[in-house]
């Protein structure tokens with residue numbers, strides 16, 4: 001039997017041991033190798049895929065927070081060509097490397113965040129960066145916070161959802177489906193250092209995404225574009241060629257505006273101006 005004082009000593013030793021064990025675990029959270037690699041190595045490591053040349057160019061531009069000419073980026077490419085995946089990798093990379101708020105909105109299911117969830121679950125060593133893990137996945141379904149102070153916030157892709165939202169980087173996925181006002185609001189949020197990335201596939205209907213794609217320079221955007229035909233993982237292209245109209249092929253596979261769209265498209269700005277001018281001309285009796 002221990003005397004009371006000895007028992008106390010054992011208890012103290014036990015709790016010191018527990019504290020030390022916890023500290024060791026907490027201190028070991030950073031996997032330094034993630035902080036030393038560049039975005040191309042990071043893409044390779046977390047996806048186990050080899051990026052295409054066009055994807056590499058995009059990844060480098062996405063990870064560059066210093067070059068002010070890369071603040072506005074538009075990505076237009078065929079379907080399933082890795083647009084959302086590249087943005088997901090860039091989002092994780094940037095939040096690990098820098099302390100920043102990063103915002104993502106998608107017109108449909110948030111595929112960027114879907115890829116992010118998978119990146120964390122395929123690379124459990126990343127879990128040490130996460131403040132509070134999710135219930136079924138390493139990152140919670142509504143966005144994540146990292147121990148370095150970074151935060152990834154998911155927003156709804158409406159004018160209201162984006163109004164006043166402030167972050168250092170904003171991704172708008174499936175941007176061709178977003179209301180014109182939503183994109184204008186996102187552009188309006190741009191101040192100082194903010195980086196805005198629009199990604200999508202040209203739409204058959206009028207959209208602000210198409211407007212910008214028609215003349216990216218005019219809107220101050222850098223265009224990154226590639227086609228499904230450059231993506232070795234894309235199969236059934238012969239079937240698609242047979243089934244699609246020429247315009248569909250151009251938009252959906254090549255990621256380019258089709259000829260009629262290009263001819264028919266009016267800049268929203270011009271449409272607005274026409275309506276405003278007509279309105280002024282109307283005389284009320």
Ligand SMILES: Nc1ncnc2c1ncn2[C@@H]1O[C@H](COP(=O)(O)OP(=O)(O)O)[C@@H](O)[C@H]1O
Pocket residue numbers: 049050051052055077078079080081082083084085086111233
């Ligand atoms: N470099 C690559 N090598 C191999 N497969 C890739 C590559 N990039 C993307 N993919 C595949 O394409 C799929 C679709 O990517 P995603 O980014 O969701 O497409 P989208 O262009 O429609 O946003 C990925 O889940 C992945 O399987």
Ligand SMILES: [Mg+2]
Pocket residue numbers: 083084085111173
């Ligand atoms: Mg996508």
